[in-house]
Amino acid sequence: MTRLFPHPLLTAALTLVWLLLTSFSLGHLILGAVVAALASRAFAAIEPERVKVRSPKSLVKLFFIVGLDIIRSNYAVARLILTGGQHGKRRSGFVEIPLQLRDPAPLALLSMIVTATPGTAWVEYDEETGTLLLHVFDMIETDDWVKLIAIRYETLLLEAFPR
Amino acid sequence: MSAFIMSAALSYAQIALALAACLGGFRLLYGPRAQDRVLGLDTFYVTAMLLFVVTGIRVGSPFFFEAAMVIGVLGFVATVSLAKFLIRGEVIE
Amino acid sequence: MTYLETLPAWIAIPVAFFLVLGATLTLLGAIGLARLQSFYDRLHAPTLGTSWGAAGILLASMILVSWTEGRAVLHELVIGIFLMVTTPVTLMFLGRAALHRDRIEGTPGIPGAVERSDVPIGPVSPPEGETAFADPAEAPGEG
Numbered sequence: 439m440t441r442l443f444p445h446p447l448l449t450a451a452l453t454l455v456w457l458l459l460t461s462f463s464l465g466h467l468i469l470g471a472v473v474a475a476l477a478s479r480a481f482a483a484i485e486p487e488r489v490k491v492r493s494p495k496s497l498v499k500l501f502f503i504v505g506l507d508i509i510r511s512n513y514a515v516a517r518l519i520l521t522g523g524q525h526g527k528r529r530s531g532f533v534e535i536p537l538q539l540r541d542p543a544p545l546a547l548l549s550m551i552v553t554a555t556p557g558t559a560w561v562e563y564d565e566e567t568g569t570l571l572l573h574v575f576d577m578i579e580t581d582d583w584v585k586l587i588a589i590r591y592e593t594l595l596l597e598a599f600p601r
Numbered sequence: 602m603s604a605f606i607m608s609a610a611l612s613y614a615q616i617a618l619a620l621a622a623c624l625g626g627f628r629l630l631y632g633p634r635a636q637d638r639v640l641g642l643d644t645f646y647v648t649a650m651l652l653f654v655v656t657g658i659r660v661g662s663p664f665f666f667e668a669a670m671v672i673g674v675l676g677f678v679a680t681v682s683l684a685k686f687l688i689r690g691e692v693i694e
Numbered sequence: 695m696t697y698l699e700t701l702p703a704w705i706a707i708p709v710a711f712f713l714v715l716g717a718t719l720t721l722l723g724a725i726g727l728a729r730l731q732s733f734y735d736r737l738h739a740p741t742l743g744t745s746w747g748a749a750g751i752l753l754a755s756m757i758l759v760s761w762t763e764g765r766a767v768l769h770e771l772v773i774g775i776f777l778m779v780t781t782p783v784t785l786m787f788l789g790r791a792a793l794h795r796d797r798i799e800g801t802p803g804i805p806g807a808v809e810r811s812d813v814p815i816g817p818v819s820p821p822e823g824e825t826a827f828a829d830p831a832e833a834p835g836e837g
């Protein structure tokens with residue numbers, strides 16, 4: 439089974455994308471599943487290690503938290519672009535955040551979260567020390583940003599993906 | 602009634618997106634440094650893609666959607682390769 | 695324009711709302727891109743367009759096409775997922791490229807290359823008398 443489907447999540451996702459792009463029918467389901475299985479086997483040659491999700495519940499929780507944060511920061515950045523630009527009150531800067539995450543999959547997820555949220559931009563990640571360099575659009579308190587990333591997102595990511 | 606709402610919203614969206622694409626093009630042309638130009642290109646293709654989706658809604662044809670997807674894929678590859686060039690092209694290795 | 699006239703108001707209003715929201719956010723992001731002063735500030739502006747700007751327009755398209763087709767048409771989700779996955783890659787690359795170039799040129803206010811884990815948390819400015827190339831591999835080549 440594992441040899442036939444090395445990346446079951448990837449296979450399922452690719453089948454879903456195939457169905458979304460064509461139409462939901464039995465023929466497309468079979469064809470899409472075959473294409474997805476072949477593609478995930480090809481992917482296994484590049485990346486043999488399989489991503490394991492320990493608790494999908496915390497991923498769902500993370501999804502809603504991030505969705506809310508994205509709406510909030512969209513509003514905040516849009517307001518800052520309209521008003522704060524000319525008053526000179528806004529101060530942007532770099533923040534260094536020590537991370538406990540080491541695996542590539544949760545790090546990739548964290549980078550998606552950080553980039554999809556307007557107001558924070560992922561600039562550099564140092565693999566040896568595990569330090570993440572962020573650029574923050576509106577720097578209120580440096581500690582707040584460290585707390586936001588480390589407590590709000592990282593604990594959930596650590597729960598979701600086993601070490 | 603709903604035809605008026607829809608045509609007003611679609612016109613507004615098209616104008617706003619076209620303006621956004623123009624601003625991205627402004628950075629692409631005048632951006633002081635190379636990374637600004639690449640960022641302008643990134644904005645330009647994303648807004649062009651969204652403009653295609655909106656035009657597809659107005660015309661009612663699915664082909665604009667396919668075109669939008671092609672723009673998305675090609676724009677991504679273009680931006681990534683340009684950014685990669687900015688990293689590697691400068692350093693003598 | 696013909697098929698839009700038969701739309702009931704309860705479909706037209708949310709579609710119009712999401713269209714206006716998405717287009718406005720994308721436009722604001724582009725305005726930010728044109729107006730902000732430093733490159734790292736400008737790096738934040740397009741994320742407005744790629745997060746809720748794109749999501750609004752794709753949601754509007756999804757609602758409208760689903761209603762006209764009479765079934766759930768979700769292929770806009772593919773564009774949405776694609777944008778979600780690709781935007782971090784482009785922006786990370788651009789940020790790293792800009793950081794790399796700024797370090798080589800020695801622009802002030804740019805954090806140096808990270809080498810230790812005991813660096814202070816917070817906005818770092820390069821210490822006086824030390825060049826920005828903490829990592830010898832990152833320095834421009836000798837010849």
